[in-house]
Amino acid sequence: MDKELLKGSTGILLLSLLSEGPMYGYQMVKELEQRSEGIFRFKEGTLYPALHRLEAEGLIEGRWEKRENGPDRKYYYLTSKGGQALAERAKEWGVFRRAVERVIGSGLMLQGQQEGV
Amino acid sequence: MDKELLKGSTGILLLSLLSEGPMYGYQMVKELEQRSEGIFRFKEGTLYPALHRLEAEGLIEGRWEKRENGPDRKYYYLTSKGGQALAERAKEWGVFRRAVERVIGSGLMLQGQQEGV
DNA sequence: CTATATACATCGCTAATCTAGGTATATAAT
DNA sequence: ATTATATACCTAGATTAGCGATGTATATAG
Numbered sequence: 001m002d003k004e005l006l007k008g009s010t011g012i013l014l015l016s017l018l019s020e021g022p023m024y025g026y027q028m029v030k031e032l033e034q035r036s037e038g039i040f041r042f043k044e045g046t047l048y049p050a051l052h053r054l055e056a057e058g059l060i061e062g063r064w065e066k067r068e069n070g071p072d073r074k075y076y077y078l079t080s081k082g083g084q085a086l087a088e089r090a091k092e093w094g095v096f097r098r099a100v101e102r103v104i105g106s107g108l109m110l111q112g113q114q115e116g117v
Numbered sequence: 118m119d120k121e122l123l124k125g126s127t128g129i130l131l132l133s134l135l136s137e138g139p140m141y142g143y144q145m146v147k148e149l150e151q152r153s154e155g156i157f158r159f160k161e162g163t164l165y166p167a168l169h170r171l172e173a174e175g176l177i178e179g180r181w182e183k184r185e186n187g188p189d190r191k192y193y194y195l196t197s198k199g200g201q202a203l204a205e206r207a208k209e210w211g212v213f214r215r216a217v218e219r220v221i222g223s224g225l226m227l228q229g230q231q232e233g234v
Numbered sequence: 235c236t237a238t239a240t241a242c243a244t245c246g247c248t249a250a251t252c253t254a255g256g257t258a259t260a261t262a263a264t
Numbered sequence: 265a266t267t268a269t270a271t272a273c274c275t276a277g278a279t280t281a282g283c284g285a286t287g288t289a290t291a292t293a294g
Binding site for chain 4: 160184
Binding site: 235236237238239240241242243244245246247248249250251252253254255256257258259260261262263264 | 265266267268269270271272273274275276277278279280281282283284285286287288289290291292293294
């Protein structure tokens with residue numbers, strides 16, 4: 001996966017997962033990898049700072065869960081503000097996606113007819 | 118337009134335009150704005166460095182055109198290497214787009230049923 | 235002569251990602 | 265016992281992309 005395309009979409013991906021219910025970080029990485037069929041492989045250096053940013057913005061909230069049989073987990077919950085932000089970002093994503101495809105759509109039809117320099 | 122989503126997609130947008138024929142920078146800004154119905158408004162501090170990067174990678178090539186009635190223009194041409202890169206990126210875009218929508222798609226159906234914290 | 239549009243460019247700032255490293259618990263293998 | 269692997273969190277430093285600001289220059293409109 002081209003890492004560049006990922007930039008700017010981590011927020012909506014994480015918020016989307018949490019809109020279905022609370023999850024902890026490590027679980028989110030696995031979920032994203034599974035759902036995207038291996039396309040998204042979040043690094044820890046990307047994930048945790050991203051979660052902290054979202055929490056600082058008040059879009060999610062983290063709560064530690066103590067465990068006996070393994071390392072403690074920090075479960076994140078979507079706040080109501082986060083739910084609103086998700087709705088906005090989902091709308092923006094649609095706008096962005098359509099804009100990209102209007103631009104690259106026409107160009108792609110020329111594939112094979114194009115002469116390089 | 119959310120500037121974050123733009124990151125990583127400037128390359129494919131510029132290459133797409135040039136796949137239809139040579140263009141100069143200023144023209145590309147206007148073209149993108151028009152085609153995206155105002156969504157993409159490339160700043161000069163974004164565009165010119167991006168073009169220089171693509172040229173440094175050998176994906177495009179710039180040639181100055183002298184003019185009598187106005188400032189000179191630097192026309193960019195897609196190289197054959199650039200054509201290949203565009204094909205790859207277009208494929209990647211499709212993969213990426215589908216992956217994002219598999220993730221956010223399910224969450225969006227829950228809109229309105231979700232309780233904030 | 236001033237403002238606007240065209241047309242190129244760079245500098246410094248900010249923000250997001252990655253690499254690499256760290257801590258800690260539990261289990262499986264040697 | 266010790267080593268490896270998986271789980272589970274974290275951060276520091278480097279890199280990179282986009283943006284605001286600014287600069288240069290030409291042509292036209294008021």
